[in-house]
Amino acid sequence: MPRPNLVNAETLCMIAKLGSFRAAAERLYTSQPAVSARMRELEQSLGFALFEKRGRRLELTVPARRFVERVEPLLLAVEDAFTDAEAVTNAAGTVRIGMGEISMTWFSRVVPELRRALPRVSYEIELDLAVKLQEHLASGALDIAIVANRLRDDQFICTPLGTTRMSWMVSSRLLTDAQGQPRSMQSLLRTEPLWCVSRPSGFFGPAQDELRAMGANLDNVCSCNRLNSLIEVVEAGGGIAQLPEMMVTEQVKAGTLVPVDPDLEPLTLEFTLATHRNQGQAVVRQVVQALARLGKAATGRRRAARRPLTRPTAPA
Numbered sequence: 001m002p003r004p005n006l007v008n009a010e011t012l013c014m015i016a017k018l019g020s021f022r023a024a025a026e027r028l029y030t031s032q033p034a035v036s037a038r039m040r041e042l043e044q045s046l047g048f049a050l051f052e053k054r055g056r057r058l059e060l061t062v063p064a065r066r067f068v069e070r071v072e073p074l075l076l077a078v079e080d081a082f083t084d085a086e087a088v089t090n091a092a093g094t095v096r097i098g099m100g101e102i103s104m105t106w107f108s109r110v111v112p113e114l115r116r117a118l119p120r121v122s123y124e125i126e127l128d129l130a131v132k133l134q135e136h137l138a139s140g141a142l143d144i145a146i147v148a149n150r151l152r153d154d155q156f157i158c159t160p161l162g163t164t165r166m167s168w169m170v171s172s173r174l175l176t177d178a179q180g181q182p183r184s185m186q187s188l189l190r191t192e193p194l195w196c197v198s199r200p201s202g203f204f205g206p207a208q209d210e211l212r213a214m215g216a217n218l219d220n221v222c223s224c225n226r227l228n229s230l231i232e233v234v235e236a237g238g239g240i241a242q243l244p245e246m247m248v249t250e251q252v253k254a255g256t257l258v259p260v261d262p263d264l265e266p267l268t269l270e271f272t273l274a275t276h277r278n279q280g281q282a283v284v285r286q287v288v289q290a291l292a293r294l295g296k297a298a299t300g301r302r303r304a305a306r307r308p309l310t311r312p313t314a315p316a
Helices: 006-018 021-027 032-046 062-083 101-117 130-139 185-191 204-213 227-235 249-254 282-299
Strands: 051-054 057-060 092-099 120-127 144-148 156-171 194-197 221-224 240-244 257-259 267-276
Touching: 006 021, 006 032, 006 062, 021 032, 057 062, 092 101, 092 130, 092 282, 101 120, 101 144, 101 227, 101 282, 120 282, 130 144, 130 156, 130 267, 144 282, 156 227, 156 282, 194 204, 194 227, 204 221, 221 227, 227 240, 227 257, 249 257, 267 282
Parallel strands: 092 120, 092 144, 194 221, 194 240
Antiparallel strands: 051 057, 144 267, 156 240, 156 257, 156 267
16 A cells, blocks of 8 residues: 555645645645645555535545544644744745735735735735635635624634724815805715715615715715725715725825714724634744734724714704
């Protein structure tokens, strides 16, 4: 019987985690034929079939699933044995992080410090809506996701990160009508386009609730899946949107964007670092720890209660 091979065992665990030979090949930086060859060798070593056909798919056999359950913790222990000694100095490799545009705003500021803390780690960044990031985290396509609010799923571990304030903003050019007369907030909310981040995001529902509470005309609701583009639309006079204050600091300072109602308390959103519960790589844990420390400093870590929704009165 051929001698057991840890690379072949790792490859089987990766197929079990990601669901296909192709995905495992991409994750392990090898070819699909090489993965197939490893599985043939492993079957010869173990003496039983690893896969059975189900329609067009290959599924793990019962003995193969049992083998994965037993060997995966051992592989993680072996990896930790090589990486945990002098952990920060020796941490190396590419870590894949998914985040939204809000998180990218502060992440770009902490990259130099992150580089100093983990000099041998590089990053692949994916920008998308939280629902997509969650899917990719669950499938193993991402190592870490930075999302608004805690993921309510037992397969993820969430680490509190920081907060951001969301305020309803409008272009200063919309504050007066064609005759130069001031427009009331109710006039703006009933006649101008009302922009929200796209429906699959975690922002859409709360934004609609607030618009409804403010007496806005929900027939005017529009959506966009890119915050930077949405900021440009609103700044150009294209309507009203709930925007992260940290992304519009310069526009507010310049006076091109103003709050719809200065007396309306901004919504505070909390962000978390999410990893899969089965994620056991030491380098990923080190990146999470560094991001938690640096991110809290960059975002201003504070926990704020969700403000009550009240219907504001139109200014005189």
